[in-house]
Amino acid sequence: METNQLDLFSPGEISPKASNKPPVLLMDEKTLIAWKHQIFIHQQQVRIQEPHQQMSLFSTPNSHVEPNIIDPFALKPSPMSFYRLPVDSSGQACLYFVIDMAANLLLYIGETCQSNQRWKGVHDCKRYIQKYLDLHYDYQLPTAVNIAFWWDAPVPTRARQRLELALIKKWKSPFNKENWRFWGQPFG
Numbered sequence: 001m002e003t004n005q006l007d008l009f010s011p012g013e014i015s016p017k018a019s020n021k022p023p024v025l026l027m028d029e030k031t032l033i034a035w036k037h038q039i040f041i042h043q044q045q046v047r048i049q050e051p052h053q054q055m056s057l058f059s060t061p062n063s064h065v066e067p068n069i070i071d072p073f074a075l076k077p078s079p080m081s082f083y084r085l086p087v088d089s090s091g092q093a094c095l096y097f098v099i100d101m102a103a104n105l106l107l108y109i110g111e112t113c114q115s116n117q118r119w120k121g122v123h124d125c126k127r128y129i130q131k132y133l134d135l136h137y138d139y140q141l142p143t144a145v146n147i148a149f150w151w152d153a154p155v156p157t158r159a160r161q162r163l164e165l166a167l168i169k170k171w172k173s174p175f176n177k178e179n180w181r182f183w184g185q186p187f188g
Helices: 016-020 029-048 080-084 124-138 157-171 177-183
Strands: 077-079 094-100 105-112 145-150
Touching: 029 105, 029 157, 029 177, 077 080, 080 145, 094 124, 094 157, 105 124, 105 157, 124 145, 157 177
Parallel strands: none
Antiparallel strands: 077 145, 094 105, 094 145
16 A cells, blocks of 8 residues: 555645645743733833923924823723714824723824725725734733823824824834834734
């Protein structure tokens, strides 16, 4: 009786479709906890450090869009399902912050000119959050992912986007692509 090496594997293991698909790698619990801890340390240092004051020869009024005055953790949290609530308008310009309140981690920073519309469609961050929550559920780790809004954001798009980018760089929120080089992309 002649045997074939392929007899050692199930059809699913040798199918061309399965072989072209990259393996899905999940963080183990220890790695997830360490990943979160690194981010926590950075963000807590940002919170407690004194903002650098740039001196000027000319007196200029402080702008309400100064990134150092915004503490995402001090904003009132809303449930992530906020966008499903009935509303009578498309909303207004704002910055928003996705925070895991159980871990005290700022996960994502975004901006929009229509606060009630931005999350209704496709948003990569929704997928990252779901993967993040699923992994925490698998390891039975607590999470409380919410969203908070800062309503004093500039209405002009460019000014709002500049403020958003300054905050992304400052807090190094891990779900923003600008920070994947620091934290990797485990949920992307």
